[in-house]
Amino acid sequence: MSDPSAHPPIDLQSIRWILATDCGSTTTKAILIQKIGNEYRQTQRAEAPTTVEAPFADVTVGVVNAITEIAEVAGRRFIDDNGQIIRPATEHEGCDIYISTSSAGGGLQMMVAGVVAQMTAASAKRAALGAGAIVMDTIAANDRRKPHEQIQRIRELRPDMVLISGGTDGGNIQQVVQIAELIAPAKPRPRFGGEYEMPIIFAGNKEAAPQIRAIFRDGFDLSVVDNLRPVLELENLGPARDKIHDVFLEHVMAHAPGYDKLMTWANAPIMPTPGAVGDILQRIAARDRINAVGVDIGGATTDVFSVFGGTFNRTVSANLGMSYSISNVCAEATMPKVLRWVHLDMDERELRNRVKNKMIRPTTIPQTLEALVFEQAVSREALRLAYLQHKEFATVLKGVQQQRTVGDVFSQEGGNRSLVDNMKLDLLVASGGVLSHAPRMEQTAAMLIDAFEPEGFTTLAKDSIFMMPHLGVLASVHPDAAMHVFERDCLIILGTCVGAKGHAKLGKACFSYRITPSTGSTVSGDMMVGDLKLVRLCEGETAQLEITPDRAFDVGGGPGKSVQRTVRGGQVGIVLDARGRPLELPEDRGACRDLMLRWVKALELYS
Amino acid sequence: MAKAYTPGLKVTPRTLHRVRRSLPIHGDVLVNVGDSVEPTQVVARTFTEGDITPINLANLLGVPAAEVPEAMLKQKGSTVTQGELIARTKGIFGMFKKEAVSPASGTIESISGQTGQLILRGAQQPVDVLAFLAGRVVEVLPHEGAIIESEAMFVQGIFGIGGEAFGPIRVACTKPEQRLDANLILPDMKGAVVIGGARMTVEAIRKAKDIGVAAIISGGIDDQDLKDFLGYDLGVAITGSERVGLTFIITEGFGDIAMATRTHQLLCAMEGKAAAVTGATQIRAGVMRPEIVVPLTSSGGPIAHVIDTGGELALGTQVRLIRDPYFGSIGTVARLPHEQAILGSGSKARVLEVRLDSGEIVVVPRANVELIEG
Numbered sequence: 001m002s003d004p005s006a007h008p009p010i011d012l013q014s015i016r017w018i019l020a021t022d023c024g025s026t027t028t029k030a031i032l033i034q035k036i037g038n039e040y041r042q043t044q045r046a047e048a049p050t051t052v053e054a055p056f057a058d059v060t061v062g063v064v065n066a067i068t069e070i071a072e073v074a075g076r077r078f079i080d081d082n083g084q085i086i087r088p089a090t091e092h093e094g095c096d097i098y099i100s101t102s103s104a105g106g107g108l109q110m111m112v113a114g115v116v117a118q119m120t121a122a123s124a125k126r127a128a129l130g131a132g133a134i135v136m137d138t139i140a141a142n143d144r145r146k147p148h149e150q151i152q153r154i155r156e157l158r159p160d161m162v163l164i165s166g167g168t169d170g171g172n173i174q175q176v177v178q179i180a181e182l183i184a185p186a187k188p189r190p191r192f193g194g195e196y197e198m199p200i201i202f203a204g205n206k207e208a209a210p211q212i213r214a215i216f217r218d219g220f221d222l223s224v225v226d227n228l229r230p231v232l233e234l235e236n237l238g239p240a241r242d243k244i245h246d247v248f249l250e251h252v253m254a255h256a257p258g259y260d261k262l263m264t265w266a267n268a269p270i271m272p273t274p275g276a277v278g279d280i281l282q283r284i285a286a287r288d289r290i291n292a293v294g295v296d297i298g299g300a301t302t303d304v305f306s307v308f309g310g311t312f313n314r315t316v317s318a319n320l321g322m323s324y325s326i327s328n329v330c331a332e333a334t335m336p337k338v339l340r341w342v343h344l345d346m347d348e349r350e351l352r353n354r355v356k357n358k359m360i361r362p363t364t365i366p367q368t369l370e371a372l373v374f375e376q377a378v379s380r381e382a383l384r385l386a387y388l389q390h391k392e393f394a395t396v397l398k399g400v401q402q403q404r405t406v407g408d409v410f411s412q413e414g415g416n417r418s419l420v421d422n423m424k425l426d427l428l429v430a431s432g433g434v435l436s437h438a439p440r441m442e443q444t445a446a447m448l449i450d451a452f453e454p455e456g457f458t459t460l461a462k463d464s465i466f467m468m469p470h471l472g473v474l475a476s477v478h479p480d481a482a483m484h485v486f487e488r489d490c491l492i493i494l495g496t497c498v499g500a501k502g503h504a505k506l507g508k509a510c511f512s513y514r515i516t517p518s519t520g521s522t523v524s525g526d527m528m529v530g531d532l533k534l535v536r537l538c539e540g541e542t543a544q545l546e547i548t549p550d551r552a553f554d555v556g557g558g559p560g561k562s563v564q565r566t567v568r569g570g571q572v573g574i575v576l577d578a579r580g581r582p583l584e585l586p587e588d589r590g591a592c593r594d595l596m597l598r599w600v601k602a603l604e605l606y607s
Numbered sequence: 608m609a610k611a612y613t614p615g616l617k618v619t620p621r622t623l624h625r626v627r628r629s630l631p632i633h634g635d636v637l638v639n640v641g642d643s644v645e646p647t648q649v650v651a652r653t654f655t656e657g658d659i660t661p662i663n664l665a666n667l668l669g670v671p672a673a674e675v676p677e678a679m680l681k682q683k684g685s686t687v688t689q690g691e692l693i694a695r696t697k698g699i700f701g702m703f704k705k706e707a708v709s710p711a712s713g714t715i716e717s718i719s720g721q722t723g724q725l726i727l728r729g730a731q732q733p734v735d736v737l738a739f740l741a742g743r744v745v746e747v748l749p750h751e752g753a754i755i756e757s758e759a760m761f762v763q764g765i766f767g768i769g770g771e772a773f774g775p776i777r778v779a780c781t782k783p784e785q786r787l788d789a790n791l792i793l794p795d796m797k798g799a800v801v802i803g804g805a806r807m808t809v810e811a812i813r814k815a816k817d818i819g820v821a822a823i824i825s826g827g828i829d830d831q832d833l834k835d836f837l838g839y840d841l842g843v844a845i846t847g848s849e850r851v852g853l854t855f856i857i858t859e860g861f862g863d864i865a866m867a868t869r870t871h872q873l874l875c876a877m878e879g880k881a882a883a884v885t886g887a888t889q890i891r892a893g894v895m896r897p898e899i900v901v902p903l904t905s906s907g908g909p910i911a912h913v914i915d916t917g918g919e920l921a922l923g924t925q926v927r928l929i930r931d932p933y934f935g936s937i938g939t940v941a942r943l944p945h946e947q948a949i950l951g952s953g954s955k956a957r958v959l960e961v962r963l964d965s966g967e968i969v970v971v972p973r974a975n976v977e978l979i980e981g
Contacts, residue, residue: 147661148659151658151661174672174721174722178722178724181661181717181722181724182661185716185726185728186659187656319842319843324844325842327842327843327844328842328843331840331841331842349829349831350862352830352861353830354934356830356833356841356860356861357860357862359843359890360844360860360861360888360890361765361929361977362890363974364929364930364972365930365950365952365956365972365974365975366930366950366952366954367930367950367971367972367975368931368932368950368951369951369952369953371952437954439953
């Protein structure tokens with residue numbers, strides 16, 4: 001880990017003012033957290049353009065601008081006349097802690113390699129993704145590419161660092177050495193200029209370390225850490241992940257414009273933005289003993305985070321996004337798949353041009369209702385595809401060492417076993433422009449339900465102003481403050497979705513319901529297959545919900561078994577979903593449009 | 608007066624234009640400050656290391672990896688040619704010897720007794736950077752390249768396909784709203800930069816390619832035509848490296864859309880002059896737009912300085928509407944209300960009022976306009 005002496009211990013009791021920034025690719029977002037009474041609350045926010053690129057070429061310019069904005073709205077000075085953050089706080093100025101995350105300049109970009117694509121290479125990929133990296137490519141002995149094709153690919157990439165794994169400790173060393181022999185002569189060049197040597201992290205068979213050292217002796221900065229698959233049944237990603245963070249700070253950040261200064265300002269190591277989001281989600285899931293999924297859909301990429309049974313996984317779908325990548329979403333999903341979510345008549349040829357125009361002018365926003373409906377249809381497909389990729393990837397336990405049997409390994413190779421189980425999903429958190437800025441909360445809820453298809457009882461929420469990165473890094477310094485803010489200011493609870501798993505013909509019985517709110521009278525009724533129903537239940541309220549499914553359906557108790565739960569209300573309320581799982585829409589465009597129109601009315605999406 | 612900043616594309620009749628031409632890795636700069644350069648002149652050159660060919664000799668020879676070094680007939684550092692014998696086993700009592708020949712020409716970089724793998728490095732490959740702009744070298748970037756300057760007409764497109772191309776301007780469409788059909792592409796346009804009007808059809812692009820046209824510039828293209836021509840659906844707007852036989856650039860967007868009158872008039876006025884164009888487009892991380900540059904030799908008219916940041920959105924400014932329901936319309940800013948408005952979509956956003964050429968005044972989000980900069 002990073003040298004702790006660089007960040008001296010802080011007396012948590014004395015902390016009253018906390019400043020946090022997230023330096024994104026285009027915008028630097030600052031939030032102010034204050035201790036009010038005995039709890040911490042997020043009180044102000046501001047943003048300014050990120051200044052990593054010319055003409056400023058110094059990330060701290062944007063940070064100072066964002067903090068200055070905060071200072072104006074808070075009526076409190078945080079930057080002194082020398083451009084330094086004022087610390088510690090006095091009665092009238094300054095803050096006690098300053099922390100930051102960063103994804104500026106494209107974030108952390110890595111190449112990973114392993115011997116077997118489904119085993120050591122997959123573990124290496126998980127370590128990199130868990131550390132918050134974008135994995136540009138995964139090289140493996142069995143990735144079906146010829147050696148010269150692999151070499152060509154390595155030469156084309158300009159990663160920030162390379163992670164190599166392969167072999168169990170004491171096992172075969174030839175194959176991992178062979179992979180290293182391909183990478184070294186290909187001489188991958190680092191992204192930020194050519195002034196420093198390419199960092200290589202080796203986390204493979206420890207007995208291959210001497211050969212690996214010899215291969216990467218000249219022109220590389222090699223670090224050897226504990227094997228991330230010391231034996232076949234064990235995955236040990238911690239040391240590799242810590243080393244990735246260290247190298248990120250020491251090499252990548254240190255060479256990005258202004259980061260040397262930013263690092264000296266911060267009270268905790270700067271974290272890659274997605275790494276911080278993953279950390280806070282894990283903390284919440286662990287504290288509340290729940291399974292959670294978080295999604296952040298951006299213009300270019302979609303990140304999905306999940307914690308199931310304490311196991312964290314993260315995936316980045318590099319070309320699934322709502323502006324730069326919108327054309328790719330339509331190409332991957334196909335236009336008929338996108339249009340099934342549209343209840344209006346639209347001309348496909350015209351839509352194709354609109355998609356491309358959004359791609360080349362990514363900052364435009366939908367002006368008409370028709371344009372909004374179409375964008376939200378595209379988002380459902382982007383989210384659906386990203387979640388599909390996540391489910392296929394999230395197959396192995398991460399972080400702390402956890403035993404798995406060899407039998408598990410082989411069953412996973414077939415790609416049949418995902419850790420993601422929608423019936424066990426308790427909390428689904430949305431963030432990213434199309435979800436956060438939807439004009440109506442019902443639209444956000446509908447996009448989540450249609451794309452993720454939660455089963456049983458699932459709380460739906462959205463990150464109010466994409467605060468999770470700030471809170472992730474804050475949690476490493478002051479966990480209590482992070483938790484206070486997460487619960488009170490970060491999450492906006494939309495409500496609860498009840499989804500029935502199973503299939504039957506449209507119009508057949510699906511389940512009956514009985515809802516007893518904490519205040520107000522009981523409502524009950526029957527849901528037929530294909531029905532959607534919205535029952536308003538305000539934020540802060542709860543209700544006793546009893547669902548009795550038909551024998552073809554399951555809401556968590558098993559087929560036909562009744563389930564009772566206390567559920568949370570929210571900005572939307574309770575959504576009863578009797579459309580079945582997996583969700584299937586009619587192939588016929590007219591029938592599909594009519595059904596969609598029914599659902600639009602049921603959820604009051606566009607009225 | 609209310610003001611705001613918004614991005615825009617440059618359309619400049621005369622500017623002191625500078626281009627930075629640099630190598631991807633360090634190399635030799637072949638020009639000096641003050642030199643006059645031609646567009647296709649090489650200003651900097653370097654060499655990249657040759658391709659690598661890994662050869663699994665242990666498999667080829669059928670011996671354990673550890674025995675490969677002693678079977679080598681050529682040692683590390685030796686130069687070998689394709690088909691040349693490089694290794695031979697001892698065999699059994701001098702019989703059943705196995706041999707391996709080199710599958711490519713190059714230099715032996717390493718021989719591994721651990722894996723039995725030989726790494727062969729091919730010949731270095733030159734990387735050249737051309738001047739692109741006919742003009743004068745005003746700065747040499749040591750080991751990197753040069754900055755070249757010239758008075759020029761400068762137009763940015765919105766999207767392009769293909770890399771750098773050069774040729775004289777030829778006008779195919781005399782009006783900006785005229786569609787660029789195949790019948791307007793003539794055999795004597797070979798090697799030219801052809802100016803269209805509205806949408807370029809896939810038939811026109813194919814004919815231009817067959818004739819050997821250097822580049823086509825028009826207002827729009829139908830996405831289906833682009834897909835038909837490329838043979839795949841373009842997913843992400845990072846272009847410029849395509850090898851499709853010509854470069855093409857659209858100035859307005861996708862669909863049946865006329866080129867802005869001012870852009871069209873400017874390009875038509877350059878007929879016969881030598882142009883340099885590039886279709887390279889990148890929307891993310893360091894935005895790059897296609898460019899059309901025509902160096903101007905004689906002085907005439909005032910010089911506008913191109914500013915790289917966005918411009919000021921003020922009353923009377925000419926803007927292009929870049930999103931439906933008014934996509935492609937051009938007008939002037941009539942009002943910049945400070946307060947947010949509720950759009951037809953239900954979203955709240957800051958808006959502006961635009962007076963269209965027809966006289967109609969429409970309200971659009973500020974995010975949905977683009978300056979037409981001079």
